[in-house]
Amino acid sequence: MKRAMAATTTLLVSGLGAVHAGPASASVALPTAVTRTAAGNYLPAAPTRLVDTRIGQGAPIGSVDTGESVTVRAAGVAGIPATGVRAIVVNLTAVKARSRGWFTAFPSGTSLPATSTLNFRAGWTGSVTATVPVGADGTIIVRAGAGGADLLVDVVGWYAGTGSTQTGGTLLSPQDPYRLDDTRYNKGALSSGSTRVEEFGFYDSAGSRLKAVVANITAVAGSTSSGYLTTWSGTGTRPATSTLQYARNEVSPNTTNVPVTYRGVDALGNSRYSFGITAIGAGSVDVVVDIAGFYTTAADGVGSVFVPVTPTRLVDSRFGLGTTKAARGTNSTTNLLVPGHLVNTRTQAFVGNLTGTRATTGTHLTMWSGTAPTDSSTTNVAPNRERANGTVVVTPRNDDNTRLRYSVYNRYASCDFIVDMTGRFDTSPDQPAGAFSSKRIVSHKSYPMPTR
Structure with a gap:
């Protein structure tokens, strides 16, 4: 059974979504103290499978192929309330992909973003966890930008929205x-x-x-x-x-x-x-x-709340988007700045995907604040394959205190990388900016x- 075709057209590039650069603009400050609400608070959900196209659970039976989309009910399931949901945290799995491609998850009622959420290759089964803003109707969309695979969607948690009366966040x-x-x-x-x-x-x-x-x-x-x-x-x-x-x-x-x-x-x-x-x-x-x-x-009172943004491609080293156009070599660190229009003076971190591609040998990439060495990895990339992983990235101020910064490290030569952003975390509104x-x-x- 065929699924609804998304009407939006984008420029598809190398199986990793579309090239996209957002406009730059000045940072916007939030008030330093307001009454706390539930908005942006995180609540774990009972891990629940919402979609399994192998058996027709939550969607028609059969692979999700190029241009096809699946609508996933996010509100009112797995103990999540029917209203007041800002975003959900879901695990997406591509099962035995028919051909090379990718899935993009995004809120219903919005245009298809120029980003990718999960990349897959023919015959592969693999997963990625994503934080996806929820549309006004309480659903999200998962669309195949290219290729085809069976799709699993498991929900693990959610963020409360404006007007939510939920407690325990x-x-x-x-x-x-x-x-x-x-x-x-x-x-x-x-x-x-x-x-x-x-x-x-x-x-x-x-x-x-x-x-x-x-x-x-x-x-x-x-x-x-x-x-x-x-x-x-x-x-x-x-x-x-x-x-x-x-x-x-x-x-x-x-x-x-x-x-x-x-x-x-x-x-x-x-x-x-x-x-x-x-x-x-x-x-x-x-x-x-x-x-x-x-x-x-x-x-x-100390901590940060989730704020959704339009899913945006920040960096693509293959084309010089947001950074120098060049693959990164062994033990290289690329220092980057978050576009000012996507953050403000209260932003502590952002959430998004780091994708490695065109690696000439097995390597790992790490995305972090860049302020101190770390022995951890974000995503692992095999030669001539793509691999994406979501992460939370701390974003301190740069040296002249005008922008938020972060870094991407590549362990072995040579590898390109892509960074997509889906949301940010701002200091709880009733706390001073920077409270940590x-x-x-x-x-x-x-x-x-x-x-x-």
């Missing part, structure tokens, strides 16, 4: 990526069917305020391994969803929001939390975990979940 404290675990050097690979518990101490003496973390989960599969990982709170029944798919001899990343379980206070007065990672597949798989932010209750949380992870241990 959380604020984001973004940070540069911090490596929490790497099973290659700690406890060994996960066997199929096993769950690894990641438990950590958190500098939060009030206790039980952390509700979720922003975690980049990377699967490092061996020569015989393929399957999927599911990240979850580790409490109760494991959800029937997947976080990322991995293939033999492939490094597969995906950044997502993971709910945590509160475990009480340790002897030093630090709260302890944990979450689980379950592996399902053929053979064992190593897993790397990088933390890029914390969602805590708004009780202490000092919460942090202070200890960590990893262990197998006991079998029941």
Whole structure:
């Protein structure tokens, strides 16, 4: 069954979406203090599969092919209210792609943006997590810009909108990526069917305020391994969803929001939390975990709220969009500025996609504030393939205090990269601009979940 064809036409380039440059304009300041509302607060959802085109769940049976689109109901499902929803956080999976292409997710009722959300190649199965603003009718659109694949959509959380009366929301404290675990050097690979518990101490003496973390989960599969990982709170029944798919001899990343379980206070007065990672597949798989932010209750007022922007392509090194036209070489760092019209004086971070392409050898790219070295990665790219991953990027002021900056690092030569932005995080409106949380992870241990 054919799906609705989007009417908007864009210039398609090299399987990674369209070339697009937004206009520049001056930054706009927000008030320094207002009454707090629920708007922009994050709330975890029970991980739920909304669409599976293999079986006709939430959409007609069959691959989503070039120009076809799927409308995904975001409001009023999986415990999300029917109104007052600003954006949803969804995991998109392309299954056994028929040909090379990409999906773009965007709010209904808006024009198709010149960006890509998930890139795929023929025969490939893989995932990306995206934060997608919700249209006025409570839905989002997922469109195939090229190629074709079956589509899975799993929802993991949502952001409250203007006028929402929802309670229990959380604020984001973004940070540069911090490596929490790497099973290659700690406890060994996960066997199929096993769950690894990641438990950590958190500098939060009030206790039980952390509700979720922003975690980049990377699967490092061996020569015989393929399957999927599911990240979850580790409490109760494991959800029937997947976080990322991995293939033999492939490094597969995906950044997502993971709910945590509160475990009480340790002897030093630090709260302890944990979450689980379950592996399902053929053979064992190593897993790397990088933390890029914390969602805590708004009780202490320090943190940031989500503000949607029109999905925008910020950088494409293939064409000189937003940076010098050139592939990046080994150990290279590209310093970048966020366009002024997309942010303001309260912006702490943005959320979007980093895509690597045209790599001449296997490499990894890292997108971060650029203020200090980091041992973490954002996306891993195989030779002559594309790989996208979403992330939260801290954006400090540049040296002359006029613009917000960030950086992209390439480990090995040679590789091009693309940056797409879908939203930003601004200091909670009732706090002074620049108010920043000092919460942090202070200890960590990893262990197998006991079998029941």
